[in-house]
Amino acid sequence: xxxxxxxxxxxxxxxxxxxxxxxxxxxxxxxxxxxxxxxxxxxxxxxxxxxxxxxxxxxxxxxxxxxxxxxxxxxxxxxxxxxxxxxxxxxxxxxxxxxxxxxxxxxxxxxxxxxxxxxxxxxxxxxxxxxxxxxxxxxxxxxxxxxxxxxxxxxxxxxxxxxxxxxxxxxxxxxxxxxxxxxxxxxxxxxxxxxxxxxxxxxxxxxxxxxxxxxxxxxxxxxxxxxxxxxxxxxxxxxxxxxxxxxxxxxxxxxxxxxxxxxxxxxxxxxxxxxxxxxxxxxxxxxxxxxxxxxxxxxxxxxxxxxxxxxxxxxxxxxxxxxxxxxxxxxxxxxxxxxxxxxxxxxxxxxxxxxxx
Numbered sequence: 001x002x003x004x005x006x007x008x009x010x011x012x013x014x015x016x017x018x019x020x021x022x023x024x025x026x027x028x029x030x031x032x033x034x035x036x037x038x039x040x041x042x043x044x045x046x047x048x049x050x051x052x053x054x055x056x057x058x059x060x061x062x063x064x065x066x067x068x069x070x071x072x073x074x075x076x077x078x079x080x081x082x083x084x085x086x087x088x089x090x091x092x093x094x095x096x097x098x099x100x101x102x103x104x105x106x107x108x109x110x111x112x113x114x115x116x117x118x119x120x121x122x123x124x125x126x127x128x129x130x131x132x133x134x135x136x137x138x139x140x141x142x143x144x145x146x147x148x149x150x151x152x153x154x155x156x157x158x159x160x161x162x163x164x165x166x167x168x169x170x171x172x173x174x175x176x177x178x179x180x181x182x183x184x185x186x187x188x189x190x191x192x193x194x195x196x197x198x199x200x201x202x203x204x205x206x207x208x209x210x211x212x213x214x215x216x217x218x219x220x221x222x223x224x225x226x227x228x229x230x231x232x233x234x235x236x237x238x239x240x241x242x243x244x245x246x247x248x249x250x251x252x253x254x255x256x257x258x259x260x261x262x263x264x265x266x267x268x269x270x271x272x273x274x275x276x277x278x279x280x281x282x283x284x285x286x287x288x289x290x291x292x293x294x295x296x297x298x299x300x301x302x303x304x305x306x307x308x309x310x311x312x313x314x315x316x317x318x319x320x321x322x323x324x325x326x327x328x329x330x331x332x333x334x335x336x337x338x339x340x341x342x343x344x345x346x347x348x349x350x351x352x353x354x355x356x357x
Contacts, residue, residue, distance in 0.1 A: 004320035022180030
């Protein structure tokens with residue numbers, strides 16, 4: 001009898017997925033540049049630091065701008081006093097006109113002067129607001145939460161609003177996006193679910209597709225297919241709470257479209273292909289094997305869905321099929337039982353199918 005390793009077909013929920021290659025992309029990246037000119041007094045962030053929105057990053061010497069603000073405030077106070085005096089004179093002229101002690105022309109002239117001062121006061125207030133705004137620009141803050149890059153300017157340097165390099169680059173990493181492309185032939189079920197507004201889970205895996213780095217959701221589908229590659233770009237968003245994903249990182253992407261409930265699954269290693277088509281060897285009563293043609297569904301890692309040909313509980317051969325034929329007598333070895341026995345210390349390891357003596 002030939003020793004063979006067997007595994008029982010089981011029922012399980014199997015996700016229907018599409019695999020793709022993706023690149024991690026930041027949802028927002030900005031080069032922080034000064035908006036006013038002046039000496040850079042200090043830098044308050046550390047390179048590579050996670051910064052919060054509104055957190056102080058650097059400060060430019062504020063003294064010239066404080067002087068400009070004081071000048072604008074002084075001009076505003078002066079013109080406000082002139083306006084108040086002009087209003088008092090206007091009331092006086094109105095009283096004199098009612099008493100026929102002044103002409104209407106003098107009243108009109110004084111009213112025009114009041115309006116002139118009111119306009120001047122608005123201009124002065126705008127100058128004060130602008131000076132206060134320029135003073136505020138001396139405190140350079142983070143526009144959003146993210147990770148700071150390398151410092152591009154050291155304290156003591158004169159920085160200008162037109163500097164091309166800026167002070168630092170901030171990249172948002174929480175949440176973060178992954179851009180990937182799906183082949184045109186695989187688009188139909190994804191587009192159907194997307195248009196129906198149904199959420200699709202997306203996993204980002206490492207290069208070897210062994211470890212799931214993060215789980216997110218599909219958020220965006222591009223509006224046209226790339227004719228050179230026959231693919232459609234998509235974007236998924238991940239919370240990235242543990243910062244496992246890094247901008248420009250290469251990842252494998254797995255989009256879960258749906259889930260087959262209570263499907264019959266067997267190890268993919270049991271599936272054989274040859275002149276009979278797609279088939280498996282099933283161990284029957286009396287330890288004989290029968291060749292069964294099968295109709296397969298989607299695969300999930302090491303498992304494959306069987307639509308027809310195998311029932312739950314059937315023992316299928318996963319190792320030792322090379323010399324099998326329909327009706328052959330075999331010595332079935334349960335794979336899971338053998339693995340459990342091998343893990344127990346002191347237990348003799350039973351020879352598996354295909355092992356050499």
